[in-house]
Each structure stands twice: as C-alpha cells, then as structure tokens.
Amino acid sequence: MKIENVINQCDDGKPRSRKFETVDKLIVHRIGESLGTTGEEIAEAFRDTSRWAAGSFTAGEHPYHFIIRKNGTIDQCLTLGDHAPHARRWNASGLAVAVIGDFRSIAPTPEQWDALTRFCGLWVLYGLKLFGHDELPGGSKDPSKACPGVMLNMDTLRIEAEATAAEYAKTAVEWSGVSFETYET
Numbered sequence: 001m002k003i004e005n006v007i008n009q010c011d012d013g014k015p016r017s018r019k020f021e022t023v024d025k026l027i028v029h030r031i032g033e034s035l036g037t038t039g040e041e042i043a044e045a046f047r048d049t050s051r052w053a054a055g056s057f058t059a060g061e062h063p064y065h066f067i068i069r070k071n072g073t074i075d076q077c078l079t080l081g082d083h084a085p086h087a088r089r090w091n092a093s094g095l096a097v098a099v100i101g102d103f104r105s106i107a108p109t110p111e112q113w114d115a116l117t118r119f120c121g122l123w124v125l126y127g128l129k130l131f132g133h134d135e136l137p138g139g140s141k142d143p144s145k146a147c148p149g150v151m152l153n154m155d156t157l158r159i160e161a162e163a164t165a166a167e168y169a170k171t172a173v174e175w176s177g178v179s180f181e182t183y184e185t
C-alpha cells in the first residue's frame with residue numbers, strides 16, 4: 001500500500017477545521033475518471049466552479065481526503081482535520097475515500113481493491129466504521145444515488161477489511177512480545 005501526500009498541491013484554500021476526534025466513520029465514494037486520474041488532477045477539476053462543473057456543486061472545495069487511483073496508489077489530498085463536503089450531514093464525522101471509476105457498471109481494478117481493503121483495514125483497526133456513501137441516510141441530495149455502486153460491494157469490503165485489521169492487530173501483539181504458539185492437538 002503506497003500513500004502519497006499531495007495535500008499542498010490539492011489544497012483548495014478553504015480549510016474548514018474540525019477536531020479529528022469527532023471522526024468515527026470512513027465513507028467510500030466513487031469518482032468519475034473524466035475528472036482525472038490522480039488526486040491532483042481531481043483537485044484541479046473541483047477548482048472549476050463554472051456551471052455544471054465539478055466545483056459548482058462543492059463551492060470549489062475538494063471533497064475527498066483520499067483518492068485511490070486505478071494503479072492502486074492512494075493520494076492524501078486533505079488533512080484529516082478538514083471538514084470536506086462529500087456526504088452532507090455526515091461530513092463532520094466522516095473521512096472520505098474516493099475510488100476512481102464508475103462502480104455502477106465496472107469493478108475496481110485488482111490494484112484498487114487490494115489498496116482499498118488494506119486502507120480500510122487500517123481504519124477499522126483504528127476504530128472507524130466503514131460505510132458506502134449511499135448507505136448513509138440523507139448523505140446525498142439525490143436519494144437514488146448509487147455510490148460507490150454495486151460493483152464495489154460494501155459487505156465484502158467490510159469482511160475483508162475486518163480480516164486485514166485482525167492481521168495488523170496480530171502483528172502488533174506479536175511485536176510486543178506475545179507468542180501465538182499453541183500446543184498441537
């Protein structure tokens with residue numbers, strides 16, 4: 001899992017500060033390829049506030065803390081203390097990760113799925129709950145919005161993220177000196 005820090009390049013100049021302690025969930029979104037292939041390109045698209053442009057819906061603000069590219073690279077675009085506009089009333093308590101692609105009709109690439117499960121595993125270990133955008137009531141103006149879409153199955157993601165979190169936790173426990181050896185039965 002590779003995370004690039006591109007916060008300075010993606011900054012929309014409109015920080016809306018919050019305490020990270022208020023965050024208790026990670027919210028998964030899809031973002032269209034037409035807006036860009038990297039976090040920086042997508043940040044650029046959200047700077048355009050002309051009519052119907054991406055930024056016209058967010059007042060020029062970049063809505064996602066993390067973007068997962070097709071090749072599985074994760075771009076961190078915002079500080080975790082930025083209250084970004086991605087899921088309306090859930091913004092203050094949510095961290096947003098957007099995966100590039102339209103998962104109403106296509107599946108994430110294997111590299112994206114691998115990065116996403118590891119990334120979600122980390123946050124599950126940290127104590128955040130995992131949601132798809134459209135699983136949160138009132139998370140969008142459009143009640144029929146499909147985000148991230150059926151091809152990115154949230155139930156499967158939760159199971160894999162839990163398993164990954166358990167692996168990470170075991171590594172930490174072993175690292176502290178506990179032995180997992182058992183008697184043969």
Ligand SMILES: [Zn+2]
Nearest residue numbers: 029030133147
């Ligand atoms: Zn969404």
